[in-house]
Amino acid sequence: MVDLLNELWFLPRELVSDGYDAALARLAEVAPMTIHEVPSGTPVWTWKVPEKWSMDAAYLETLDGKRLLDAAEHPLHVVSYSLPFEGVVSRAELFQHLHTHPRLPDAVPFVFKYYQRDWGLCCSQELKDSLTDEQYRVVIQTRFEPGALKIGEIVISGEREECFVLAAHLCHPAQANDDLTGVLVGLDVARALLAGPKPRHTIRVLFFPETIGSVAYLSRQEDLIPHMRGGLFLEMLGNDAPLALQQSFQPHSQSDRALVSAFRGLAPDGYVGPYRTIIDNDERQFNAPGVRVPMLSMSRVVNPHLPESRFAPYPEYHSSHDTPAIVTQERLEAARDAALALVQAFDSNRYVVNQFKGEVFASGHGIWIDYRVNPEGHRNLFQIMERCDGERTVADIAMELELPYTAVFDIVSQFAEKALVTFSDRPQPTAPRRG
Ligand SMILES: [Zn+2]
Structure with a gap:
């Protein structure tokens, strides 16, 4: 990632420009990408594509x-x-x-x-x-x-059309951290997903010029919007600050629940904040009226609750000091691993439907955890079990119990192996109806 950063950061990547096009063409050599072109002057919702x-x-x-x-x-x-x-x-x-x-x-x-x-x-x-x-x-x-605004799109086909969107903006002349780092992390996540098993959801990874690029993409792909179930905007991921996860406009969405619970434990010094409290960027277009995709964002923006936040989003922001010197490969890799974990949580999150009634005879099914050896594990096992009712997703259970997503997923996966639960895309309440 750092090699590509060094190669591309100094290009004059204006919204619609030769420098931007050169950078996008270079990215397309690294991963299979469709490049959408929208001519200057094209109306896109209430906007118009610039020259x-x-x-x-x-x-x-x-x-x-x-x-x-x-x-x-x-x-x-x-x-x-x-x-x-x-x-x-x-x-x-x-x-x-x-x-x-x-x-x-x-x-x-x-x-x-x-x-x-x-x-x-x-x-x-x-x-x-x-x-x-x-x-x-x-x-x-x-x-x-007259020119053409260009949008790069990598599609990782899943089992279904319903999709999760990753996005980052490629514009900004001679800026490294904002937001070429988000682009490079997105590209690496895309490569990892392309190499791995087929996801359940289709994953779309987008690179575009800030704001106008998201509006242009969404307005030209309106048929896709109902299939967008969640998203994550990637930005400013190489500087020296903890990872930050900003929630969407719909903080109770399954997208938010899966990502927030998965983020827990990923970055020990990381923090989570509500929509528009950490940094504003293209996720606004996805969260906006008429679109309403619950898109979160991940960054390394300085925590607004700490004194260093006078440098928000980070000291070198929007200046000639935003160079590869403030970015490390290690931080980019940590961001990539975190983004990948968030996508995988979103992708695996489903309703957990109990195939049992009453409390499971745990030791009889080989899933009992000895409370004398592991009291916390014992308590978690039973607290998770009693929430497997067809009305809660893995992420719902993780949020209720304030546990990391994977801690809950690992336990319910064990239940699934013993045929004690099944997974469903829709709620399937199993409690008897009363009254
Ligand atoms: Zn910027």
Whole structure:
């Protein structure tokens, strides 16, 4: 993952651009992928697909020709989707178009004006503070032209059409952690799933430009939306912070229950938070009205309840300091393993239907756990057993008992081997109806 990160991070991956297309084409060499194209100007629900944007030159000079900053050296020096502009401007006018980072005085910020139509350059606060001339020369040669927004989709066919969606955004010029790390983790999860046994659900792994890409995908695949049963957005997964799981807009969904219970115990220092309390991203489009896919998100965003959260989502966010230097292969692998475990929990989660009545004669069925040796295991066994009633899923039981998903799954799998329970996609209450 780190090799691909080093290869792709510096590309100017704008929403619709040659840099973005090159990155997506490279990913398609690693895993079998369908690339959907949506032409510029296409209405997608209440949005419209933007034009392709290219930057030929962008720099700032003193009037005697000393170059102060140059986008040829770093793509962040020009505002993404900046209008072209050439001329001599006063320092006051320049400063209205020259952006700096709010927290990092030595970093160039990532600034975008996709829909505002303005020109702009970016530099460090330190450089800006050194600008004392009355006038400067600005050169911004950019082009807007018809192109196509591109979405990469890897499909891992399951036994059924009902699907789980993994997604990450591939845009952002010269940014490593946000969100190329999410893309690379998603790609690795896809490869692992393709190599493994066929899942029950179809798994769709999507890479697109932020926001407009999810809207474009969903609006062009409306027939699929009713089949989407859950999802996980992957973002910012390589930086030095614990894993964080953000719930969906429907926190009681089976998608939430399976992922939240599976997350328990995966990352000892990890934390879980409600929808929109950790980080906002493309999961919003999936959770939105008319779509309502319970999509959670996993990140390494700094815990908002800790003092370091003044650096939220992480210190180098949206700046020239977001480079492969803040990412490690080890953290990417831990994120990949966690994402895989969450997908597998979602995929195996079903209603547990008791084929027994009364409490099972555990020792007679070889499943008894000696309370003198393992009191907790003994208690869990019986607490899980009494919840196997056709009305609860594995995830429901795990949430009620505050146990990790796998702890419950392992026990009910043992019951299933002894034909004490069966699994069902729908509730099958076994209590007699009364009254
Ligand atoms: Zn971002």
